[in-house]
Amino acid sequence: MKPVFGQAQCSHNTPMTGAYILILFNPRKQLIKVGKLGKIDFLKGYYFYIGSGMQNLEKRVLRHQSKHKKNKWHIDYITNKFKFIDAKLFPSSKRLECQIAKILGKNLMMIKDFGCSDCRCQSHLFYSPEIITNFKKFGIAKFI
Numbered sequence: 001m002k003p004v005f006g007q008a009q010c011s012h013n014t015p016m017t018g019a020y021i022l023i024l025f026n027p028r029k030q031l032i033k034v035g036k037l038g039k040i041d042f043l044k045g046y047y048f049y050i051g052s053g054m055q056n057l058e059k060r061v062l063r064h065q066s067k068h069k070k071n072k073w074h075i076d077y078i079t080n081k082f083k084f085i086d087a088k089l090f091p092s093s094k095r096l097e098c099q100i101a102k103i104l105g106k107n108l109m110m111i112k113d114f115g116c117s118d119c120r121c122q123s124h125l126f127y128s129p130e131i132i133t134n135f136k137k138f139g140i141a142k143f144i
């Protein structure tokens with residue numbers, strides 16, 4: 001029997017979609033120009049950015065880890081200067097990013113207007129002097 005090419009099911013290759021929290025560390029207080037938002041004074045500490053990859057979640061997160069990219073989004077201006085610590089993924093076919101951003105906004109300091117040009121949120125970037133790895137305590141367990 002001849003092998004059949006070109007008919008393989010590739011559903012397992014379908015990219016993962018969903019939201020993520022990017023955890024970044026800023027090693028020192030620094031003033032960074034963030035596109036049209038202008039200069040922002042970033043304190044030393046940890047930053048939590050909420051985004052989504054509705055075409056390919058893993059590829060989007062990998063892009064954030066690259067240091068050599070053009071500044072396209074607000075987040076690119078800081079991922080190029082901060083240390084990448086971790087990314088929490090929330091696989092889903094729904095857009096969860098704004099719901100997660102709202103929950104974090106109730107618990108953490110926000111960098112106003114950051115990363116939310118396309119939605120009605122006040123911010124998608126949050127700050128804490130201490131690292132946070134367990135977000136369940138904020139009540140986002142339903143997404144995990």
Ligand SMILES: [Zn+2]
Pocket residue numbers: 097098101116119120121124
């Ligand atoms: Zn939003």
